[in-house]
Amino acid sequence: MGMQSVAVACGALTLCLALTTATNPGFVVRITQAGLDYAQQQAIASLEKKLAQLRLPDISGDSRVLRVGKVHYELSRLRLRDFHLPYSRITPISNKGLQVSISNAFAELDGDWRVKFLFIRDHGSFDLKVENIYIKILLRLGSDTSGKPTISTPDCSAHISKVRVLFSGKLGWLYNLFHSVIESRLRKILENKVCDKVAMSVYNELQTYIRTLPVTARIDNKIGIDYSLVAPPRATTKSLDADLKGEFYSLAHRSPVPFSPLPLAFPSDHERMVYFGASSYFFSTAGIAYHKAGALVFEITEAMIPKDVEFKLNTSVFSAFIPQLEEKYPNMPMKFRLSTPNAPFLTVGEGGISFQPIVDVQAYAIFPNSSLAPLFLLSLTGNVSAVINVRSGRIVGSLDVGRIRLSLKDSAVGTFQVRMMQSLINILTSNMLLPRLNARLDEGFPLPLLDRIQLSNILVRFHQNFLLLGADVRFQPRR
Structure with missing residues (x-):
C-alpha cells in the first residue's frame, strides 16, 4: 500500500472514530412507559378541552324524499356541548415515534335546522350524538439545529362509526326521513375537524411545551451546562430516550x-x-x-x-x-x-x-x-x-x-x-x-x-x- 493510500485509510479511520464518539451522549434522559402514560393523561385532558371547542361549519344541501320530492335543508349554529375521550393509550414505536390510540370517544352537539320544499318552510332544533369515535395519532420526535426537541404529527386518522341525529319541530319527521345523508356529512366534517384540531394542538401547545426543555442552563456568572440533543429522541418498545450533550x-x-x-x-x-x-x-x-x-x-x-x-x-x-x-x-x-x-x-x-x-x-x-x-x-x-x-x-x-x-x-x-x-x-x-x-x-x-x-x-x-x-x-x- 502506497503512502497516499495509507494516509487516506488513516484519515477515513479517524473520521469514523470521530463520528462514532461524537454521537455518544454525556447525559441521557429516559422516559419509561409509566412516564409516557402520565404525560398522555395530561395531554388527553388538554386535548379533550380543545376538541370541545371545535367550531363546525353550517351545512346546507338538497335531498330527494320519497313522495315529497326535492327538499332543501340548512343546518346552522352547530354547537359542541362536550367531547369525551375516556379510553386512550400511548405506545412507543421503534424508529417511528409515539402512537396515541383513542377509542370509544363520544360527543354531543346541538344546532338549528331549516327546511324548504314546495311552498313549505319550517325550522327547529336538533340534537346530535356522536359515538364510537376512534382516533389514531402518530407523534414524530426530532431536534432542530439548536438541539431543542421538535414534535410533529405525520399521521392522524379519525373514524366515527355511529352518529345519531334527532330533529324537533313540526317537520322533524321529515328530516328523519333523510337523516342518513346528514349523518354522513356530519361524520366526514367531524373526522376532518378532529385531526385538524389534533395537528393544531400539537403544533401550538405540545411543540411549544417540549421546547421548554433547556438547551443550556446557566449556573452562575461563570459556568453553564449544555443540554442540547445530540440526536433526535428515539423510541424503543419500552421507553423514549433522549441523548444530550x-x-x-x-x-x-x-x-x-x-x-x-x-x-x-x-x-x-x-x-x-x-x-x-x-x-x-x-x-x-x-x-x-x-x-x-x-x-x-x-x-x-x-x-x-x-x-x-x-x-x-x-x-x-x-x-x-x-x-x-x-x-x-x-x-x-x-x-x-x-x-x-x-x-x-x-x-x-x-x-x-x-x-x-x-x-x-x-x-x-x-x-x-x-x-x-x-x-x-x-x-x-x-x-x-x-x-x-x-x-x-x-x-x-x-x-x-x-x-x-x-x-x-x-x-x-x-x-x-x-x-x-x-x-x-x-x-x-x-x-x-x-x-x-x-x-x-x-x-x-x-x-x-x-x-x-x-x-x-x-x-x-x-x-x-x-x-x-x-x-x-x-x-x-x-x-
Missing part, C-alpha cells in the same frame, strides 16, 4: 473538551417514570469548566477562620516548623492561596464518584502595607468522594476528603519537613476549604426538566461510568 462549559471561554464521552450501558430499570444518566464525562467537564473559569482558586486568611477554631494564621505559629520564618518575618499575618494546576478528572463507578485532585498551596506573609512575600509552595493531594442527591430538580452533593498528602514544591525560607504541618493543613481544609466547596455543591446544578415538572420518589444509583437518577414526575399546571 451533557457538558459544562465556561461562559467566558468555551473550547473543545480533550476527550469524548464513553457509551452508557443504561440498565433496563422501569420502576420510575423518568431516569437520568449523568456520565463521568458530564462530571469531568464540570472540573474543566470551573478550572478554565478560574473558579477553583481559593484564598484563606485569618479573618476567614471560624471563631470556634483556636488557630492563628501567622508566622509565629508556623515558625515552630520553619524557624527561618520568625527571623525573616516575625509575627506577621499569613495568607494561603489554593489553586489547581490541572482540572480534576472525576470517575464514576459502582462505589460512587471520586477524584484525586492536586492542589497547589502558596503561602504568603502579609506586610503592614498589604504587600505579599511568598514563603513556600506545597502540593496537596488526597482522595475525595462525593455524596449525590436530587433536590428541587437539581443535582446536589457534598464532598468528603480522605487522608491528605503533602509535598514541598518550592520554598523561599529554606527546606523543612512538611509532614510536621499535616495537622495545620488538615484544619485549614476541613474547616475552611471544604465548607466553601460544599456550600456551592449544596446549591446544585439543574437537571434538564420541562417547565412545571416536579420530581419525587428519588432513586440514586451508581454504575460503571455513570450516575443513575430515577424519579416520578408531577406536572404543576399554572394557576
Whole structure:
C-alpha cells in the first residue's frame, strides 16, 4: 500500500472514530412507559378541552324524499356541548415515534335546522350524538439545529362509526326521513375537524411545551451546562430516550473538551417514570469548566477562620516548623492561596464518584502595607468522594476528603519537613476549604426538566461510568 493510500485509510479511520464518539451522549434522559402514560393523561385532558371547542361549519344541501320530492335543508349554529375521550393509550414505536390510540370517544352537539320544499318552510332544533369515535395519532420526535426537541404529527386518522341525529319541530319527521345523508356529512366534517384540531394542538401547545426543555442552563456568572440533543429522541418498545450533550462549559471561554464521552450501558430499570444518566464525562467537564473559569482558586486568611477554631494564621505559629520564618518575618499575618494546576478528572463507578485532585498551596506573609512575600509552595493531594442527591430538580452533593498528602514544591525560607504541618493543613481544609466547596455543591446544578415538572420518589444509583437518577414526575399546571 502506497503512502497516499495509507494516509487516506488513516484519515477515513479517524473520521469514523470521530463520528462514532461524537454521537455518544454525556447525559441521557429516559422516559419509561409509566412516564409516557402520565404525560398522555395530561395531554388527553388538554386535548379533550380543545376538541370541545371545535367550531363546525353550517351545512346546507338538497335531498330527494320519497313522495315529497326535492327538499332543501340548512343546518346552522352547530354547537359542541362536550367531547369525551375516556379510553386512550400511548405506545412507543421503534424508529417511528409515539402512537396515541383513542377509542370509544363520544360527543354531543346541538344546532338549528331549516327546511324548504314546495311552498313549505319550517325550522327547529336538533340534537346530535356522536359515538364510537376512534382516533389514531402518530407523534414524530426530532431536534432542530439548536438541539431543542421538535414534535410533529405525520399521521392522524379519525373514524366515527355511529352518529345519531334527532330533529324537533313540526317537520322533524321529515328530516328523519333523510337523516342518513346528514349523518354522513356530519361524520366526514367531524373526522376532518378532529385531526385538524389534533395537528393544531400539537403544533401550538405540545411543540411549544417540549421546547421548554433547556438547551443550556446557566449556573452562575461563570459556568453553564449544555443540554442540547445530540440526536433526535428515539423510541424503543419500552421507553423514549433522549441523548444530550451533557457538558459544562465556561461562559467566558468555551473550547473543545480533550476527550469524548464513553457509551452508557443504561440498565433496563422501569420502576420510575423518568431516569437520568449523568456520565463521568458530564462530571469531568464540570472540573474543566470551573478550572478554565478560574473558579477553583481559593484564598484563606485569618479573618476567614471560624471563631470556634483556636488557630492563628501567622508566622509565629508556623515558625515552630520553619524557624527561618520568625527571623525573616516575625509575627506577621499569613495568607494561603489554593489553586489547581490541572482540572480534576472525576470517575464514576459502582462505589460512587471520586477524584484525586492536586492542589497547589502558596503561602504568603502579609506586610503592614498589604504587600505579599511568598514563603513556600506545597502540593496537596488526597482522595475525595462525593455524596449525590436530587433536590428541587437539581443535582446536589457534598464532598468528603480522605487522608491528605503533602509535598514541598518550592520554598523561599529554606527546606523543612512538611509532614510536621499535616495537622495545620488538615484544619485549614476541613474547616475552611471544604465548607466553601460544599456550600456551592449544596446549591446544585439543574437537571434538564420541562417547565412545571416536579420530581419525587428519588432513586440514586451508581454504575460503571455513570450516575443513575430515577424519579416520578408531577406536572404543576399554572394557576
